[in-house]
Amino acid sequence: MDKVRFSAEINGEQVDLLIPQNLRLIDLLRDYLHLTGTKEGCGEGECGACTVIIDGEPVNSCLIFALQARDKKILTIEGMGSLEQLHPLQTAFLDYGAVQCGFCTPGMLLAAKALLDKNPNPSREEIKTAISGNLCRCTGYSKIVDAIESLTGKEVNSK
Amino acid sequence: MKKAVGVSARRVEGLGKVTGMIKFPADYYEPGMLYGKTLRTKIASGRIISIDTSKAEALPGVRKVVTAKDVPGHNGHGVLFPDAPVLADSRIRSVNDAIALVAADTEEIAAEALELIKVEYEELPGVFDPREAMQEDAPKVWEKGNILYHLPIRKGDVEKGFAEADVIVENTYSTQMVDHAFLQPEAALCTIDERGHLVLRVATQYVHWDRVEVARALGLSVNQVRIICTAVGGAFGGREDMTVQIHCALLTWLTKKPVKMIYDRHESFHAHSKRHPMYMEYKTGAKKDGRLTAVEARIIGDSGAYASWAPNILRKAAVHATGPYQVPNVKVDSYAVFTNNPFTGAMRGFGAAQPPIAYEAQMDLLAEKLGLHPFTIRWRNAFEEGSVTATGQVLETSVGLKESLLAAAKAFGWDVEQLV
Ligand code: FES
Ligand code: FES
Numbered sequence: 001m002d003k004v005r006f007s008a009e010i011n012g013e014q015v016d017l018l019i020p021q022n023l024r025l026i027d028l029l030r031d032y033l034h035l036t037g038t039k040e041g042c043g044e045g046e047c048g049a050c051t052v053i054i055d056g057e058p059v060n061s062c063l064i065f066a067l068q069a070r071d072k073k074i075l076t077i078e079g080m081g082s083l084e085q086l087h088p089l090q091t092a093f094l095d096y097g098a099v100q101c102g103f104c105t106p107g108m109l110l111a112a113k114a115l116l117d118k119n120p121n122p123s124r125e126e127i128k129t130a131i132s133g134n135l136c137r138c139t140g141y142s143k144i145v146d147a148i149e150s151l152t153g154k155e156v157n158s159k
Numbered sequence: 160m161k162k163a164v165g166v167s168a169r170r171v172e173g174l175g176k177v178t179g180m181i182k183f184p185a186d187y188y189e190p191g192m193l194y195g196k197t198l199r200t201k202i203a204s205g206r207i208i209s210i211d212t213s214k215a216e217a218l219p220g221v222r223k224v225v226t227a228k229d230v231p232g233h234n235g236h237g238v239l240f241p242d243a244p245v246l247a248d249s250r251i252r253s254v255n256d257a258i259a260l261v262a263a264d265t266e267e268i269a270a271e272a273l274e275l276i277k278v279e280y281e282e283l284p285g286v287f288d289p290r291e292a293m294q295e296d297a298p299k300v301w302e303k304g305n306i307l308y309h310l311p312i313r314k315g316d317v318e319k320g321f322a323e324a325d326v327i328v329e330n331t332y333s334t335q336m337v338d339h340a341f342l343q344p345e346a347a348l349c350t351i352d353e354r355g356h357l358v359l360r361v362a363t364q365y366v367h368w369d370r371v372e373v374a375r376a377l378g379l380s381v382n383q384v385r386i387i388c389t390a391v392g393g394a395f396g397g398r399e400d401m402t403v404q405i406h407c408a409l410l411t412w413l414t415k416k417p418v419k420m421i422y423d424r425h426e427s428f429h430a431h432s433k434r435h436p437m438y439m440e441y442k443t444g445a446k447k448d449g450r451l452t453a454v455e456a457r458i459i460g461d462s463g464a465y466a467s468w469a470p471n472i473l474r475k476a477a478v479h480a481t482g483p484y485q486v487p488n489v490k491v492d493s494y495a496v497f498t499n500n501p502f503t504g505a506m507r508g509f510g511a512a513q514p515p516i517a518y519e520a521q522m523d524l525l526a527e528k529l530g531l532h533p534f535t536i537r538w539r540n541a542f543e544e545g546s547v548t549a550t551g552q553v554l555e556t557s558v559g560l561k562e563s564l565l566a567a568a569k570a571f572g573w574d575v576e577q578l579v
Contacts, residue, residue, distance in 0.1 A: 036186035037179020039392075041342045042424045049342060077179030090177040094169045102176030103342040103392030109177065137342045137393045 008072055010035070011079025019066055025059075026050045028066040029076060037077035037106045041135070048134030051107035052076050058114040060133070077106035080113065088151055089113055096147035100138035108134045112148045121153050172390070181390045184360050185346035189417035192348070193222055195410045196269040196420070198259040198276050199429055204285030204298070204499040205251045207258065207278060214275040215261060220268035223414045224276070225260040230409065232378030236401040238368065242301075243465040243502065245376050245405050251280065252300055253464035253499050254429060262410040262418050285499035289461040290438055292498045300464055300497040307462055308470040308495035310477045314549050320453025320488030324444025328524045332441065332517040336461070337434035339506055343392020344427040347403045348419045349411035356383045357408050362391040364398040376405045377412055384408070396505030400467050402430040432467055432504030435460040435495075437476060439517040445525045449536040453488040454521075454549075456480045458514065462495045463502030468509070469495035475510035481549045482518040483560050484540040489549040534568055534578045 003018040010033070019028060029035040029052070041049035043062045050061040053075040081087035089112050092098070099105050108131060115122055115130035122130065127148045128141075136144060175181030212224040227234055227248035234248060235241035247256040259276050263269035285300075286292040292305040299305060321327060347361040357379070363369050366388045374381045391398065403420050410418040422430060442455040458476050462469035477493035506512075526536040541560045547553055568575050 030186075031188075034188065035179075036182065039183070039343070040185070041344065044424070047342060081178065083174065083178060083180075086174075086177065093177050094173045095167070097167070097170075099170060099173050099176045101342065101391060101393040102172075102181060103183065103390075105176050106179045135342060137340060137395075 004067065006066055006070055008069055008074055010074045011076060021065070021067060023066045024062060025052070025064050025066045025069050026061040029061060035076050035078050039103055039106060041103065046135065047104070048107045048111060048131075049104055051110045051134065053110050053114050056114065056117060058111045058133075075110065077109060080109060087113065088154070089116070089148065092147040092150050093144070096143050096150065098139060098144040098147040104134060104136040104138075108136065108144060116148070116151060120155075124149055176390075183343050183346065183392050184348055184362050184389045185419075185421045187348040187360055187389070187419070189348065189350055189419070192417035192419050193262040193264060193410070193414060194266040194269045194420070195260060195262050195407055195418045196266070196273055197257045197406055197426070198261070198273045198278070199426070200247065200251050200254060200256040200258055200280075202251055202280050202282050203254050203287075205280045205282040207247060207249050207251065208281055209277075209279045210259065211277040212259060214277070215272040218263075218268065218272050218275060220264040221261060221272045222264070222416070223260075223262040223410060224272065225409060225413060226258065229413065230376060231412075232374075232376045234376065236372045236376060236405060237466055238365070238400060238468055238504075239470060240466045241372075241375065243401070243467075245409070253501055255464065255502055257406065260406050260410055262414050262416070266421075287498055287500055289459050289494075289496035289498050292496050293459070293494065300499055305497045306494060307466055307497055308473055310474050310493045312477055312480070312489060312491040312493075312549055314486075314551065315453075315488035317453045317455050317488045317490040321442070321444045321455075323446070324452045325447045326525060326528045327442060327444045328521050328528065329442045330517070330521065330524070332439045332520060334437050334513045334516055336436045336501070336503065337506065338428055339393070339395040339397035339431070341393030341395055341397055344422045344424055345398075345403045345430060346419070346421040347407040348417065349407045350417040351411060351415060352385070356385055357412060358385045358387065359404060359408050360387045360389050361404055361407075362389050362394070362398060363404070364391070364394045364396070369401070369404050372401050373405050373408045377408060395507050396509065397431045399505045400432050400502075429501075432506070433463070433501055434506040435462070435469065435472055435503040435510065435513065437461075437513040439514060441517045441521050443518070443521040443525060445529065445536070447529060449526070449529055449531050449539045451484055451486045451540050454481050454486045454518070455490045456492070456517070458491070458493040460493070460495045460510070461500055461503060462497050463500045464497060465502040466495075467502050467504035469503065472503075472505070472510035476514050478550055479511045479514050480518065482515065482522075483542045484518075484522075484537070485542060485546050486540075486549060491549065532578050534564065534573060538564060538579050
């Protein structure tokens, strides 16, 4: 298949690549850029493990072609915080025991970040709705919701 | 010294998990690696007449096509008995069965190659209900017979117990097959190290046994196989049996190249075990005051086509068949039975999760018939220190059931004085 030009800002860095037209965004991130924090749990929009933020919106990266994100701003878990400076949500997930196997965690964190960026003061119900597209098979969700709720009304937009 | 007791500790690997740095098997890449894929059966019971892999082998980018005849060691695996084929040779016993493997330069080529493999089947009648599979004239999943395991438990005299009962409740209960649906589908990356040994990265619950299984199937000694357990994306019992391990190792061993295999969710459902469906026939007798006089239970567990942990799981179901209650007369028969269903194995509770559906429902029905509160009938039969279980075990210490019952009743706001 013919390759086409792809460019976007991923985690604050400009990326320019030649890619096949039918490449899914998740495969671009994982197989081309080795940003493997983005996970594939189902490949059909059910689990949310592949969630990234595109221009402020949480998106299932398994459901769109990379080209649909061309020239946009993409944030993956690798751009959310660093080992030296975690995003407050990452700290909260650790402190509230919201992480078990960790496979849902990157997608869950990005879904939560997209919520708090838009609505710094969500209700518990709004939090549940915001992560309703993210499945977790380990935690039972309560601790995840607690972790997110602990940051409501706080200044968390560090990135 | 840093305080450890009484403080909430963060997970040691938590940092890697919140930053996305931790690696699950699919997150590894090797230069020059091939992608492996599995051809699975389309039928649940039958025979393979022929397999033609020539078109797949001729596809550019395909490096290896493997069928049963290429398995160098024992063509089987299993935690108790190695009865599940690595690759089906002739008999197909369930939709779990894998028929061929392909290693290719890309995932797309490997997928295309699978389409080019021609398999001719002869379908044979299958059996999909373990109660039917126990009949003499049922289709045989295995020549030796479909009943894999039977555990009888006898205590006292149930005939006498039922004769003493004021009420008897008799019912049949069943539970369904359940998939663990751990969030991370199976994947592995296998390489050969500088010593010529296989190194397999996989998310597993049973790393030392995986090593034995891989070595046995490849005809290697265990010291030639190294299993590295990566981060595990949930398991819940579903990663105790082989799925991707031997296949990935085999393709690596035969191509001498790194091979990566990743299942999608669909294949994950095909490949790993399920929770045992159980059919439970219960007869329970009690006196007017709620005290149990006898329990008779027949528990039949569907093992699917392979044993996995079935004997251990049906043993546990049998041992738990009377619940946490003192029963003077007990007759339990627990069976694990082969069918042509997907194989079943370990899952949270390991056989102890199904019987409560039956024995607790029986308690509620008895209470209703006797006009007792559901709490009261449980309280009057509950295990305490010194109780003897159905298998004759004397519970000497740590029997917290009555305290728990009290705490729960209080939490519900029930008047406990009235109920005991
Ligand atoms: S992998 Fe994209 S939603 Fe599950
Ligand atoms: S922590 Fe395992 S799926 Fe959420």
